[in-house]
Amino acid sequence: MREFTFTIEYERGTDPIMDAFIDDPDAVARSLDGFVTEERFWRIERIAGSPATLDRIEDIRFDDDTCGESLTERDCEATRYHDVLERGEGRLVIYTYLDGISACESVHTLSGKHLPPGLVFETLRSENRHSWRVLMRSDAKVGVLYDELAARLREGLSFRMGHLRDADGWQRDSLASVSVAAEQRAALQAAVEDGYYETPRETTLDELADELDVPRSTLSYRLRQAESQLARRYVADDERDRWLR
């Protein structure tokens, strides 16, 4: 199995879905997309963000006049089917099935044109970036895909090359899509970056609190809340749990 990764960057106002992520920098979405044939694909996208962002994305997805997939000037003419699989505090999971996509110009269709059937896509949206990991049985024609993608993006979109190599790993950081309040995320990020979770600890709560300019008690509370959320989601996401309960 080979993997090809790249990121497409969007200027504000060039894609309705990406605008939602640009406006809410705390929002992230991860998707798993399966490409059935050159005509159709499905996708499950888990989005974490504020309720307003989730409402906005849901509205765009269910508005049949909005394409939300095309990279070029030409809008997709597919038949779209969307369904909400999960809607909880700060998270939304949408199932999507698009049929009749061959005239559309999305990553899916361009990949389908040049790569062998059986493609799997993992994607991550955050702020103005939509990152793609394309898993394929053979990369014989990936050069053509690269040239077409990079050359045909509409104005306001730009291409950033990742890598092309043997595929390794699967959804290693699925926890990243767990919804944690923005201030808790900031606390966690600072704690990790400063080595608070190293053994022995490389910083203290007092130092971190100073850096973040919050009272020690507040920081401590935020970290505990975030840790408990992550721990509970992690256990709930465990494979056995998903299949046996």
Place this chain on the structure above:
Amino acid sequence: MTDHATDVLVPPEWVAARLDEFVADDPAARLLEVDLDPSSYETGHIPGATKLDWKEDLQDSTAFDIPSVADFEALLGEIGITPESTVVVYGDMMNWFAGYGYWLLSYYGHADVRLLDGGRDGWLAEGYELTDEVPEFSPRSYTGASPNESIRVDRAEVETAMERGTSLVDVRTPEEYRGEVLAPPGWNEGVQRGGHIPGAVNVPWSQVVDADGRFKSEETIREIYREAGIDEEVVVYCRIGERSALTWFVLHELLGYESVRNYYGSWVEWGNTVGAPIERGRRAGIRGE
């Protein structure tokens, strides 16, 4: 109809109306399909079209150059083309490699060569007939090919051109132009250094075709190159000189620029040349900032 007042660019209906001539053994009219993905031909092609494989037929991998005069003449003769034939070239991916086929025929002085507007996809989009029948034409003798050096440059001439202030057009992707991508994935066209020839402006080859693969109107294309600050004297290049051939077609054949030359060695040669100056970073300047 095409939006261009030239007979070298022909619309699908022009070809469709002449299919009888293209399938006939009479060498007066021939169709050539040159695809980026040569297997496209096998999935169906325009009746009478002969496939040319850009890697096998249109380059000499040993000399790392275009085919020699002798090879070129032998190739055309074998597939039933004479110097008097009207040859229409088309291909996939917006004629990317068909444009190179057109340039090569022009370089060797073929008198009547045309490009099908929209290429393979344009033909398909119009719903015209496809076949999987591979034509077999009687071989002909093709002689008199002779290189037209006024449409090609080598590295030394590019250096001279730079000194003279000739416009340089880099048709690669903005990432390659800026030097961020050294080895394009999936292509054996990597170089030691990233960037572009100093002074070159970046006008990616795809900017001059619209979503359905047809060339934009003459006025629109002219404006794109005017904004990019391109003069009448131009050198075009890409990675290996193939996509730039399509830009050569646009500038020389559609817009009628006085002097347009294709740098066949392109970035693969320049980027790997010891001591050749390069420039990097600079934002892709289609708007001619």
